[in-house]
Amino acid sequence: MPNLLRSFCGLCVCVTTLTLTGCSKEVPPPAKSVSLGSSAPIEATDPTDTPAKTDDSAAPVKPADSNATVSAEVLLGSPELTAGIPGDGPLTAEQIQAWLEKPENHAPLEIVLPMGLMAGSKQVQGIADNLMTRAKIELGRQLYYDTRLSADNTISCASCHDPDEGFAKHTQFGVGIKGQTGGRNAPVCYNRIVSGAQFWDGRAPTLEAQAVGPIANPIEMGNTHEKAVETVANIAGYEMQFRVIFGDEGVTIDNIGRAIATFERAIVTGPAPFDYYEAVRPFLVMKPDDLASLKDDDAELYAKYEAAKAAAEAHPMSASAIRGRDLFFAERGGCTACHVGANLADEKFHNIGVGMVAEKPDLGRFEISKDEKDKGAFKTPTIRNVALSAPYMHDGSQKTLEEVVEHYNKGGVPNSHLSTKIKKLDLKPEEKTDLVEFMKACTGEFPKIERGRLPE
Ligand code: HEC
Ligand code: HEC
Numbered sequence: 001m002p003n004l005l006r007s008f009c010g011l012c013v014c015v016t017t018l019t020l021t022g023c024s025k026e027v028p029p030p031a032k033s034v035s036l037g038s039s040a041p042i043e044a045t046d047p048t049d050t051p052a053k054t055d056d057s058a059a060p061v062k063p064a065d066s067n068a069t070v071s072a073e074v075l076l077g078s079p080e081l082t083a084g085i086p087g088d089g090p091l092t093a094e095q096i097q098a099w100l101e102k103p104e105n106h107a108p109l110e111i112v113l114p115m116g117l118m119a120g121s122k123q124v125q126g127i128a129d130n131l132m133t134r135a136k137i138e139l140g141r142q143l144y145y146d147t148r149l150s151a152d153n154t155i156s157c158a159s160c161h162d163p164d165e166g167f168a169k170h171t172q173f174g175v176g177i178k179g180q181t182g183g184r185n186a187p188v189c190y191n192r193i194v195s196g197a198q199f200w201d202g203r204a205p206t207l208e209a210q211a212v213g214p215i216a217n218p219i220e221m222g223n224t225h226e227k228a229v230e231t232v233a234n235i236a237g238y239e240m241q242f243r244v245i246f247g248d249e250g251v252t253i254d255n256i257g258r259a260i261a262t263f264e265r266a267i268v269t270g271p272a273p274f275d276y277y278e279a280v281r282p283f284l285v286m287k288p289d290d291l292a293s294l295k296d297d298d299a300e301l302y303a304k305y306e307a308a309k310a311a312a313e314a315h316p317m318s319a320s321a322i323r324g325r326d327l328f329f330a331e332r333g334g335c336t337a338c339h340v341g342a343n344l345a346d347e348k349f350h351n352i353g354v355g356m357v358a359e360k361p362d363l364g365r366f367e368i369s370k371d372e373k374d375k376g377a378f379k380t381p382t383i384r385n386v387a388l389s390a391p392y393m394h395d396g397s398q399k400t401l402e403e404v405v406e407h408y409n410k411g412g413v414p415n416s417h418l419s420t421k422i423k424k425l426d427l428k429p430e431e432k433t434d435l436v437e438f439m440k441a442c443t444g445e446f447p448k449i450e451r452g453r454l455p456e
Contacts, residue, residue, distance in 0.1 A: 073109075073112050074109050074110065074111060074112065075111075075112045076113055076193070076268045077114045078447070079447055079448040081134065082138075082448065082450065083448065084450030084452075084453040085138060086099075089453075090452075090454060090455070091142070091455045093237055093240070096237045096240055096241060105135040105138075106245070109131075109132045109133060111124075111132060113194075114268055114269070114270040114271060114444075115271040116270070116271045116274070116342065116384075118342070119342040120194035120342025120343055123341065123342065125207070126261065126265065127265065132265060133245070136262040136263075137262050137263050139238075139263075140262045140264070142455065143157075143232075143256060144157045144260055144263050144264075145157070145158050145451055145454060146454050148231055149215050149223060149228050149232070150215075150220075150221035151223040151227070152222065157189075157214065159176075160176075160186040161188070161189040163451070165389065166385055166388030167189050168185070168189075169185075171186075172185060172395070173186075173396055174186040176219045176220040177219075177221060180222075183362060183395065184362070185391060185392070185393065185394060185395060185396030187199075187381060188381070189267065190264075190269050191267070191268055191269060191343050192265060193265040193268060194341075195207075195345070197347070201368050202365060202379050203367075206261070207265065209257065210261075211257040211264070212254070212257040212260075215256075225253040228253065229256070235456075236455070246258075267449070268447070269384055269445065270444045271444050272442045272444035273312075273317045273441040273442075274317065274321075274438070276317075277312050277441075280305070280311075283305040318437055320430075320434045321434070323431075324431075324433075324434035324436070325438045327434055327435055332425070334425070335408075337421040338421065339380060343382045344383035344384055346380050348379070349364065349365040349374055349377035349379055350377050351374075351376040351378075351415065351418055351419050352378075352418070352422050353376070353407075353415055355395045356417075361376060362376075362395065364377050365379075375416075376417050377419075383442050384443075385444060386401070387401060387442075387443050401436045401440075402432065408425060409426070411423055411425070
């Protein structure tokens, strides 16, 4: 295992990844070897579970084109991937050229997801069709921060998905060119690598398709795809990068989408106190006698327990957060009926009653599927780092996590299409606090991202 991974993840018991083999676009079934801190936390855990034997043979997620030179495996979220082309100030043609000349910047990356999110390795989407390379991540980074993609040079993706605001925006709705707003809250755009259909209503089938939407949305970046392509093609530093990365096609709107989507896939969040706790939990729920005898029976596994314990102590969950975690995963809280999987989101659509009392409610998924049962259904958002991205819900109508918990406590807002999974919870005040504390403990590390350094 490379040192890179060790230093990021802090402990090694967490490693299991899957291999995307051949050219198949299908995601392979999960690897048999399940190790601590990966699958265990995410599927609701049975308290009687005993820790499984671990298999440290980490097989990274490989790009589909097996003939291409593959670079050494790289941990997504490592700062080096998003640090920009080395140097200061605006990117010069010479710096871009030197960067493009390095073959390692074009080698498809064999990626490893950070601890926690790693349990979603089998969910990884899109990299078979759009190989990840350092050069493509970097091009996408520049485009993400470039206001020149908008009609009046004022708005970039980062305007509404701001790294300082949890990669979302603390306003109720996204604010586009000329101060215009739509009717939906800007969702987060990290951990998209484990996510399929995008937008609250899932209308974009891929991240690539999503990425080009805002450019031509009149109330967001207000541009046309033709003009955006023309602008980008007229910036020599961009033109050069597109030509080397995408060959003769050069600058096209689809290639702009591919580059931005690749950058977004590199924005993954690292382990949270929750993940460190999940890694040690299978041991904590063992009978004390069994744990004691483990020391003699399986010294290797016992060493892993000690490492996981030390890591969890270095990133502690409060007692309240632990109670909140148990409530979140238990049938009584019922949150994992939908907020499940590595990203704590099932990628499905549900009506939980938000905004349904309006005279003309936003019907969400129904507008896309025209399926009656989808009326008022929206895509389950991730709980990872959710404390950083208030306000909440598709309409930004709930300002705090306390307000969200109250929404669930009273059984959502009754309406003819309310999910049957939403029921009155009758939580005690301290249980509400516990749920909020748990969600706060889902906050992990964000990759360091260069925000300037755009082509002149
Ligand atoms: C004016 C604000 C604004 C700008 C600019 C903007 N977005 Fe968004 N973004 C939103 C809103 C609002 C939504 C939700 C819209 C919906 O679901 O109908 C959204 C949705 C998304 C999603 C879907 C996330 C999910 O969970 O489904 C991604 C990814 C995303 N934007 C990335 C981008 C990228 C990349 C750019 C730049 C090309 C961009 N956005 C520009 C406001 C904005
Ligand atoms: C039936 C599925 C379902 C269940 C059960 C559920 N949620 Fe949700 N959750 C959703 C959906 C869907 C949304 C977005 C709804 C919308 O915007 O209209 C959401 C939104 C949220 C948000 C706002 C996130 C954001 O970025 O805006 C939080 C926080 C949240 N849920 C926490 C919880 C907690 C805590 C529980 C358990 C008490 C829970 N959820 C139970 C499906 C569910």
